[in-house]
Amino acid sequence: MELEPSHYPAQRAAGVARACISYRRGECTDIRDIPGTGHKYHLEFTLKDTVQEVSFNCTAEVLYHLGSQHSAPEVHFTVEGELGKNPDDADNKFYSRIKSLKEPLVAQNIPDSFGIVPPEMEPIRHLAFSACDYIIWQNSTENTWYNLAQIQDVRQVKRNDDYLEFDYTVLLHDFVSQEIIPWQMQVLWHPQHGVKVTQNSRQPK
Amino acid sequence: MNKVYFFFLNRDQVLRIRASSDDQIDKLQLLETLEHLQLDFWLHPSNPALPVDIRVPFGSLQAVRAFLGYHDIEYSILIEDVQVILNEEKQEMISNQRRERSNSNFNYGAYHSLDAIYKAIDDLAAEYHGLVSKLQIGESYEKRPLYVLKFSTGGPDRPAIWLDAGIHAREWVTQATALWTAQKIASEYGNDPSITSLLDTMDIFLLVVTNPDGYVYSHAKNRMWRKTRSKAAGSLCVGVDPNRNWDAGFGGPGSSDQRCSDSYHGPHANSEVEVKSIVDFIKKHGNIKAFLTIHSYSQLLMYPYGYKCTEPADYRELDTVGKAAANALTSLHGTSFKVGTICSTIYQASGGSIDWSYDFGIKYSFAFELRDTGRYGFLLPADQIIPTAEETWLGLKSIMEHVRDHPY
Numbered sequence: 001m002e003l004e005p006s007h008y009p010a011q012r013a014a015g016v017a018r019a020c021i022s023y024r025r026g027e028c029t030d031i032r033d034i035p036g037t038g039h040k041y042h043l044e045f046t047l048k049d050t051v052q053e054v055s056f057n058c059t060a061e062v063l064y065h066l067g068s069q070h071s072a073p074e075v076h077f078t079v080e081g082e083l084g085k086n087p088d089d090a091d092n093k094f095y096s097r098i099k100s101l102k103e104p105l106v107a108q109n110i111p112d113s114f115g116i117v118p119p120e121m122e123p124i125r126h127l128a129f130s131a132c133d134y135i136i137w138q139n140s141t142e143n144t145w146y147n148l149a150q151i152q153d154v155r156q157v158k159r160n161d162d163y164l165e166f167d168y169t170v171l172l173h174d175f176v177s178q179e180i181i182p183w184q185m186q187v188l189w190h191p192q193h194g195v196k197v198t199q200n201s202r203q204p205k
Numbered sequence: 206m207n208k209v210y211f212f213f214l215n216r217d218q219v220l221r222i223r224a225s226s227d228d229q230i231d232k233l234q235l236l237e238t239l240e241h242l243q244l245d246f247w248l249h250p251s252n253p254a255l256p257v258d259i260r261v262p263f264g265s266l267q268a269v270r271a272f273l274g275y276h277d278i279e280y281s282i283l284i285e286d287v288q289v290i291l292n293e294e295k296q297e298m299i300s301n302q303r304r305e306r307s308n309s310n311f312n313y314g315a316y317h318s319l320d321a322i323y324k325a326i327d328d329l330a331a332e333y334h335g336l337v338s339k340l341q342i343g344e345s346y347e348k349r350p351l352y353v354l355k356f357s358t359g360g361p362d363r364p365a366i367w368l369d370a371g372i373h374a375r376e377w378v379t380q381a382t383a384l385w386t387a388q389k390i391a392s393e394y395g396n397d398p399s400i401t402s403l404l405d406t407m408d409i410f411l412l413v414v415t416n417p418d419g420y421v422y423s424h425a426k427n428r429m430w431r432k433t434r435s436k437a438a439g440s441l442c443v444g445v446d447p448n449r450n451w452d453a454g455f456g457g458p459g460s461s462d463q464r465c466s467d468s469y470h471g472p473h474a475n476s477e478v479e480v481k482s483i484v485d486f487i488k489k490h491g492n493i494k495a496f497l498t499i500h501s502y503s504q505l506l507m508y509p510y511g512y513k514c515t516e517p518a519d520y521r522e523l524d525t526v527g528k529a530a531a532n533a534l535t536s537l538h539g540t541s542f543k544v545g546t547i548c549s550t551i552y553q554a555s556g557g558s559i560d561w562s563y564d565f566g567i568k569y570s571f572a573f574e575l576r577d578t579g580r581y582g583f584l585l586p587a588d589q590i591i592p593t594a595e596e597t598w599l600g601l602k603s604i605m606e607h608v609r610d611h612p613y
Binding site: 045111112113114115139147148149150171175176177178179180205 | 316378424428429431446465466467468502551552555579581582583584585587589
């Protein structure tokens with residue numbers, strides 16, 4: 001069945017592909033051998049890196065598994081060009097700044113009610129987008145369409161090693177049900193090693 | 206219109222002239238050059254689509270009427286006795302000196318409280334009182350007034366266009382856009398030929414804040430609040446999704462029967478007073494020709510149906526109109542919109558407003574979902590309000606022009 005690009009199911013699948021590609025890059029190709037019970041979407045779209053202002057053409061296949069036990073959609077993709085990047089100046093500055101804080105960083109409501117993000121919170125927000133991509137990828141079905149609506153709360157957890165750690169409570173907006181879903185996630189980050197979600201759980205409304 | 210004329214003679218009249226050709230415009234421009242008549246042009250002759258208003262001193266009335274009669278130029282008396290009006294105006298100005306009447310200080314590029322929006326509505330109605338009036342069509346659950354702005358140049362039972370925003374509380378860019386749009390419509394009359402000709406034959410009704418209880422709650426308590434604030438006995442959860450509460454496939458797929466859900470449809474259709482007030486108004490008016498509702502976010506322009514996944518009878522026309530409107534919108538800032546039926550564009554959703562209005566007989570029923578596509582979502586930064594309103598205006602205008610040109 002061919003879907004028009006305007007159709008939300010295609011949009012949602014593309015969202016899943018984007019989330020997966022953005023979070024895990026190489027690891028999205030991890031396949032388990034599963035007999036063909038599910039819905040597969042073939043997609044062609046453009047990924048835009050809004051920080052670096054670069055666009056990439058992508059093709060992807062997203063397979064939603066049917067069945068009572070939810071498992072993350074499988075995503076197979078190809079990208080024209082190099083997605084990976086070395087840590088840039090901004091990443092390093094952010095890393096140094098947080099590492100040198102006397103008190104652990106604590107913040108709420110990013111963006112605030114009026115859409116304002118203080119400049120020093122932008123990297124915290126980018127990190128949340130990346131981490132949410134994992135959660136979105138893992139929890140998407142054909143009947144969900146998640147976006148990060150707001151960071152409700154973020155607290156830094158001081159570590160002895162090189163990683164930065166943050167405990168986020170984010171609000172995800174599911175466009176299909178229109179629900180706002182609080183989600184807790186523990187996020188590790190390092191300029192060279194990237195983002196990792198070590199723990200996450202859906203919270204009660 | 207310059208209103209400060211306390212020192213002119215009694216019994217001046219203001220004539221409204223309707224030129225029917227460029228030739229007649231030439232004649233009126235000639236009239237402007239006859240200084241001995243001391244004519245005061247409130248609206249200057251420029252093109253036949255626009256009226257020409259002239260305050261004519263009592264002593265020149267006979268000459269001007271003769272001139273107009275000789276050249277077969279149609280006119281009517283707009284103000285029979287200017288002095289009476291001036292006396293009333295002066296009274297009003299004196300007694301309202303401290304009250305801010307002009308809208309020129311209101312910041313349309315910011316998010317405002319409900320009280321500030323209601324004040325801006327009052328100020329707009331005062332500033333453009335010849336064209337704009339404020340009606341109350343009902344009260345919210347928590348007893349807040351539901352105010353509609355009526356744009357009309359007169360005439361009983363004119364065909365009309367209905368516009369609403371803010372049915373979902375958290376979609377703040379929509380209430381802000383509606384307020385900017387109100388100011389735009391008012392200021393374009395007499396300046397923009399298209400809007401002027403539209404308002405010369407049709408009325409516009411604009412409900413800026415459809416869900417005031419929800420809006421207040423989204424400021425005071427929960428920025429992400431969507432629904433009304435109605436309470437039901439025996440439930441901890443508050444509110445009904447007002448866009449699942451209309452009598453169109455009510456209770457069907459794409460709405461929830463769970464009270465705590467953000468898409469809870471309510472105990473029955475029109476259970477929400479905010480919805481019922483609109484339904485009653487539209488039924489009573491009896492001559493609404495277009496129903497346009499504004500939401501955010503997603504950048505979509507949709508037409509019925511949502512409650513079923515079949516195409517409406519007027520599918521071809523609605524799709525053409527929708528695509529033209531989306532193109533007009535995109536032309537300004539490059540913001541791209543997708544066009545289609547609700548069901549094929551988003552999902553099946555029952556009890557929605559434009560499904561009800563379409564099945565009621567209002568052919569031109571459209572729903573906008575404004576900026577953005579998820580980067581900020583409901584928390585759209587205020588510096589995007591005016592660009593959003595400007596581009597949306599082009600889309601709305603495109604639809605309204607089609608409605609004007611295709612009476613039914």
